[in-house]
Amino acid sequence: MSEEKVAEEIQEDAADVEAADNGQAVAESVEDVTEQVLPTLEEQLAAAEAEAADFKDRWMRSQAEFANARKRMEKQRLDTYTNATASVIEKLLPVVDDFERAMESLPEDIREHSWLEGIQLVQRKLSATLENFNVTAIEAIGEPFDPNLHEAITQEPTDEFESGAVCRVLQTGYKIGDRVIRPSLVVVAA
Known part of the structure; x- marks a missing residue:
């Protein structure tokens, strides 16, 4: 070579x-x-778990927001129903008052007429209708004066009731559940 x-x-x-x-x-x-550029499998798994936890958290928040919105809408619907019912009942209360005044001031000679039974039946039906709507009269006589339930017209001295108690009702008040439709017009013992 x-x-x-x-x-x-x-x-x-x-x-x-x-x-x-x-x-x-x-x-x-x-x-x-x-x-340097490609993460390891452990890093990829940790990133995927973090992303899944974030998605789960967002999903749970949206579910909670949806449930809260549904509750708000249901409460609003119930409030709207109660307001509408109270409005109609408030317009019927003068009729109830008229029936009560008429029955209280009947002359004795009319009390035995048969047509009066028909009028009393109408009054009972009206009262039953109010009860169906959960309307109740506000109890006032002997109760301590409550500005949420009563509207005081005047005070009068009396030995029958202690001072600050309702001694007379001039107009019956009504409420639906706990909501006052109309306060009772009352006279308070002095």
């Missing part, structure tokens, strides 16, 4: 060794970049 051929072979072997070193260096460089 000639010297030139040996030199060529050495150069080729050196080039092969250098290429192998460069290949290994490139592979190591690719691994370093891959480790």
Whole structure:
């Protein structure tokens, strides 16, 4: 072999060794970049779990908001129904008052007429209708004066009731459940 051929072979072997070193260096460089850029499986799992927890939290919040909105709408619907009922009942109360006054002031000679039974039946039906709507009269006589339930017209001295108690009712008050439709007009003991 000639010297030139040996030199060529050495150069080729050196080039092969250098290429192998460069290949290994490139592979190591690719691994370093891959480790830096691509997260590990544990990191990917942790990120997915965090994202799932965030989605679950958002879903639970939206469910709670929806339930609260439904409750608000139901309460608003019930309030609207109660307001409408109270408005209609308030317009019927003067009729109830008229029936009460008429029955209280009947002359004795009329009390035995048969047509009076028909009028009393109408009054009872009206009272039953009010009861069906949960309308009750406000009890006042002997009770302590309550500005939420009573409207005082005057005071009068009396020995029958203690001071500050309702001694007479001039107009009956009514309420639906706990809501006052009309306060009782009362006279308070002095």
